[in-house]
Amino acid sequence: MEANKEQMQALARTTQRFAEAMRQGIARTYDPVRVGVLNLAAEHGPLRAGEIAVRLDALPSSVTRHVRILVDSGLVTATPDPADRRAVLVEATEAGRAELADFQRVGDEVFGAVIADWSAEDVVALTGLLDRMVEAWLTRGVDQQERVHHPARFVWSRS
Secondary structure, eight states, X not given: OOOOHHHHHHHHHHHHHHHHHHHHHHHHHSOHHHHHHHHHHHXXXXXXXXXXXXXXXXXXXXXXXXXXXXXXXXXXXXXXXXXXXXXXXXXXXXXXXXXXXXXXXXXXXXHHHHTTTSOHHHHHHHHHHHHHHHHHIIIIIHHHHHHTOOTTOOOSOOO
């Protein structure tokens, strides 16, 4: 059975509400862009700040500001890129990795509290469905967005 329009819209609203609830919760405790920079630097570093901006879909100036704050906090290093001295390579420090571990611990505690009364079967079922939705989004949703791209979409600056 194929989902009808109302079911599809209900799913879209629910996923948007969930994403917004998660963003709000994280933003109260951690800056999401800063955590994203730190996470990428730890998992994939050293990375150029520009590459981090692309991966986070963030403005380069925003990433640069967050890198500066993370450097000042001792959570990442930013060293000149030997291939292009104008660029910097960002890499997590041990203190940065410890901060990420703490972030993960807090996240585990929060998720644990949220699903405390769920059965293991419910958790496994939802995980499978969400994995399926993410894969479908990545394979079909992104292409569909580009096909129906509206020319009046928000832009960061005016020329």
